[in-house]
Amino acid sequence: MDFLRKVITRLSYRFLLFFFTLTFSIVLVVGSTYSWLVTEDNIENHFTAGYLSVRIQELFKDKKDWQPGLSVKKDIRVENTSNVPAIVRVSFDEHMLSFEIDTTDGVGKGNGNLLRQAGNPPVTIKEDDVATWKKGETFSYGQLKLKSKEVEKGPYLLKDPARANTKLLKYMNLKFGVLKDWPIPPADINKAFWVYEDGYFYYSQFVEPGKATEILLADLELSADSPNALKATLYDLGINLEAVSATEGALDTWGLSQTTSKVYELINPKIMNRTN
DSSP states (O other): OTTOOEEEEEEEEEEEOSSOOOSSSEEEOOSTTOOEEEOOOOOOOEEEETTEEEEEEEOOBOOSSOOTTOEEEEEEEEEEOSSSOEEEEEEEEEEEEEEOBOOTTTTSOTTOOBOBOSSOOOOOOOTTOGGGOOTTOEEEETTEEEEEEEEEEEEOOTTOGGGGGOSSGGGEEEEESSEEOSSOOGGGTTSOOEEEETTEEEESSOBOTTOBOOOSEEEEEEOTTOOGGGTTOEEEEEEEEEEEESSTTGGGGGTOOTTTOHHHHHHHHHHHHHHO
């Protein structure tokens, strides 16, 4: 169907917990108050395919003395920068990598100090390349060489019970904005909100030219019960944005159908009303 236009991209927002400085985005450094440092995000997040063009909007507000249990504002929206209505969906991927710490107090907690590697091992972990985030590898900051301990990665799934059994990712909380649960009340059908289905967050309305969605991801929170084992942990949140033009058959591009998708039942009638 050559009348359809589709745009897909991935943005990465990386967070380095408790210790190191990144070249972009948000950085959490070690200290009694767990202060945040901020550098400019130079990622280009505007992508075009034919006449359809969308991008991620992000309003970041610096929060000093950030501690476990408190949040960092993100206010992520999707903006339509083209001249045709768009249907959009977003998914998230997470990567988290921890490092060896001192646990020699007899109860497995130790003093929480990072363990330096002996000698001068080659550095194999790059903070801006999640493909290098592997167990047993070496990460460097200045004169300090650390050995990676645990790595967890995968797509973010809303209300996934398996998350509680993870060692690292369970401490990272994504706080969402205008997100509704199924079933959608009839009175809300024509309102603008995000809804989740099978790994994706869909926007309930067309994103009109020059307009933006309601907030999808409002805040990121490091859990209040985060242990010492998270010192120096690397965290990466990848944002995958997809869009199709609001034309008949558009949802087929994503493999959605009336028999398999509640999102199809929500959005397709609006497409048909617009095109007929």
